[in-house]
Amino acid sequence: MNGIPTPSVDIQWASDAPDAPDESRLCNWVRHAAQVAGGVVGDITLRIVDEDEIRTLNRDYRDKDKPTNVLSFPFEMPEGLPEDAMEPLLGDIILCAPVVRREAAEQNKTLQAHWAHMVTHGVLHLLGYDHIDDEDAQIMEAMEIRALNEQGFADPYNIEPHTNMELHP
Secondary structure (H helix, E strand, O other): OOOOOOOEEEEEEOOOOOOOOOHHHHHHHHHHHHHHOOOOOOEEEEEEEOHHHHHHHHHHHHOOOOOOOEEEEEOOOOOOOOHHHOOOEEEEEEEEHHHHHHHHHHOOOOHHHHHHHHHHHHHHHHOOOOOOOHHHHHHHHHHHHHHHHOOOOOOOOOOOOOOOOOOOO
């Protein structure tokens, strides 16, 4: 590659998702997002799920009893273990195939472009980026736009006529 460290990626399929991208593309999007963020060493698990599983996770961890597109869970080292006791685990990214599919149609995006965006978005969250306040949102969105543009995708925030879409419904 270009010398920037990238994570290893493990893909888990808990959904049939016949129109989901293949594992090679998913892994490439994860690694590219990590590169744009400056690089990172460690392991990321990417889990593709249906609405029931993501709804449960969203309810249990975010107090929102509804499905969402992507959730990120950074790994937390168990208390008392030395830092070198385990391989560097970065965390888990959960993507809901039916929500991604529905949003792509609603936003007039290609399914591939929206998957790439949601993977990139999830990786950046996992690496500590957020969009809670305007300044943080501008930083994160600029990184997403750059990562996606470098891979041939359009700016995901330049959507017509949907200009005020929430990323995490």
